[in-house]
Amino acid sequence: xxxxxxxxxxxxxxxxxxxxxxxxxxxxxxxxxxxxxxxxxxxxxxxxxxxxxxxxxxxxxxxxxxxxxxxxxxxxxxxxxxxxxxxxxxxxxxxxxxxxxxxxxxxxxxxxxxxxxxxxxxxxxxxxxxxxxxxxxxxxxxxxxxxxxxxxxxxxxxxxxxxxxxxxxxxxxxxxxxxxxxxxxxxxxxxxxxxxxxxxxxxxxxxxxxxxxxxxxxxxxxxxxxxxxxxxxxxxxxxxxxxxxxxxxxxxxxxxxxxxxxxxxxxxxxxxxxxxxxxxxxxxxxxxxxxxxxxxxxxxxxxxxxxxxxxxxxxxxxxxxxxxxxxxxxxxxxxxxxxxxxxxxxxxxxxxxxxxxxxxxx
Numbered sequence: 001x002x003x004x005x006x007x008x009x010x011x012x013x014x015x016x017x018x019x020x021x022x023x024x025x026x027x028x029x030x031x032x033x034x035x036x037x038x039x040x041x042x043x044x045x046x047x048x049x050x051x052x053x054x055x056x057x058x059x060x061x062x063x064x065x066x067x068x069x070x071x072x073x074x075x076x077x078x079x080x081x082x083x084x085x086x087x088x089x090x091x092x093x094x095x096x097x098x099x100x101x102x103x104x105x106x107x108x109x110x111x112x113x114x115x116x117x118x119x120x121x122x123x124x125x126x127x128x129x130x131x132x133x134x135x136x137x138x139x140x141x142x143x144x145x146x147x148x149x150x151x152x153x154x155x156x157x158x159x160x161x162x163x164x165x166x167x168x169x170x171x172x173x174x175x176x177x178x179x180x181x182x183x184x185x186x187x188x189x190x191x192x193x194x195x196x197x198x199x200x201x202x203x204x205x206x207x208x209x210x211x212x213x214x215x216x217x218x219x220x221x222x223x224x225x226x227x228x229x230x231x232x233x234x235x236x237x238x239x240x241x242x243x244x245x246x247x248x249x250x251x252x253x254x255x256x257x258x259x260x261x262x263x264x265x266x267x268x269x270x271x272x273x274x275x276x277x278x279x280x281x282x283x284x285x286x287x288x289x290x291x292x293x294x295x296x297x298x299x300x301x302x303x304x305x306x307x308x309x310x311x312x313x314x315x316x317x318x319x320x321x322x323x324x325x326x327x328x329x330x331x332x333x334x335x336x337x338x339x340x341x342x343x344x345x346x347x348x349x350x351x352x353x354x355x356x357x358x359x360x361x362x
Contacts, residue, residue, distance in 0.1 A: 004163040006044040007240055010153035013050040014170035015230030023058045029090050034236035036094040043240055044125045046160055048133045048153040055079035080134065087132050099124040102136035108155055108266045118159050154214035155266050158221045165218050166239045167211050168230030173247035185249045188216055215249045217265045222251040263307055263320050264360040271300025271327055272309040280312045283319055284361055289352035290321065292341060295334035302327045319361050321354035
C-alpha cells in the first residue's frame, strides 16, 4: 500500500534472537536501518517490540525462561532497560530519537487513559521520534496483561488509526495445507482459521493463533495487516511499499465508530449480563438499548462505566457494552420494568442498563 502514512510494526522475540536464544544486535541494526528508510519516505512508524525477557535472560545467563511470575517480572525489568538502550543507540546513529511507552490492559480499559495514549503517540510522531511500545511486564499480572504483543500491536494500530499493521515473526506467512504461503487473504473464514499451526518457542508467547486474532481486530477496523518473516531481506521496506511479502490480510467488513471499537476490542470485559431471547432480538435486530426487563442473570463483579459481555441463554456472547449500573444494582433490577427501578433501588436511575450508543453487536 504505497499511500500508507502510518504503520505499526510488531517485532517478535524470534526475530530479535539467535538460535542460541542470545539477543541479535545485528538484526536490530538492520531493522532500525529499514525503519529509518521508511520514515525518510514520509511514513510514520510505531514499533511494538518483544524481546525484554529474552534480553534479560541473556544478561543474566539464563538458558530457560522463568516460570515464577516475580522472576519473569525481574528478568523483564532488567531486559527492558537494556532493550531500550539498544533501540536508542541504533536510532541515534540514524538521526532519530525514540520514546518508550510501557502499557498494561488497564491503560486500554480506562477510556481517558486510552485517549491519553493516543495523544502521546501523536505528539511523539509530530517530533519525528519513533515510539517504542511494549507491555509493562515488570508490573503486569494475569488480570492486567494485554495478553501478548500481537494483541497489543492490534490495539495500538486501532488506537493510532494506522493504515497498516505488520507482524514480523520467524515464519514466511500463513501456510496452506501444502505448506505454501498464502499471499493474500480477503476474509478470515473458518477454513482460513483451521490453518493455524502452533508455536513451540518458549521465548515468545504468541503463535499463529494470536496473530490471526490480531488480524481479526485490525481488519474489522479497516486496517490492512501483513504477517511476514522478519529475518528476510528488506521485509519492512517491502511491506511498507506494498510489495508482495508474507501474507497480506485486507481491511474490510462493517466499519465501527471509534468509541464502539474501543468497547468491542480494546477494553477487557469485567463481567457478563445474561439476557432472554426477546432482549437478544431487540439488541441484535432492532438497534435497541438493554433494559432491566430483558436481563436474566448477572455474572462477575463490576461497576457503573465498566465494559461487560452480553450473553444469551446458551451463554454465547453476542454483544458488549458500557453499563450504567453496577453488578449489585443490576441484580436488584433484573427482570423489572423501567417504572419499577426507583422502587427497587430506592433512588432514580437511568432507564437503560446499557444505552444503544454504548453497545456493540459482535
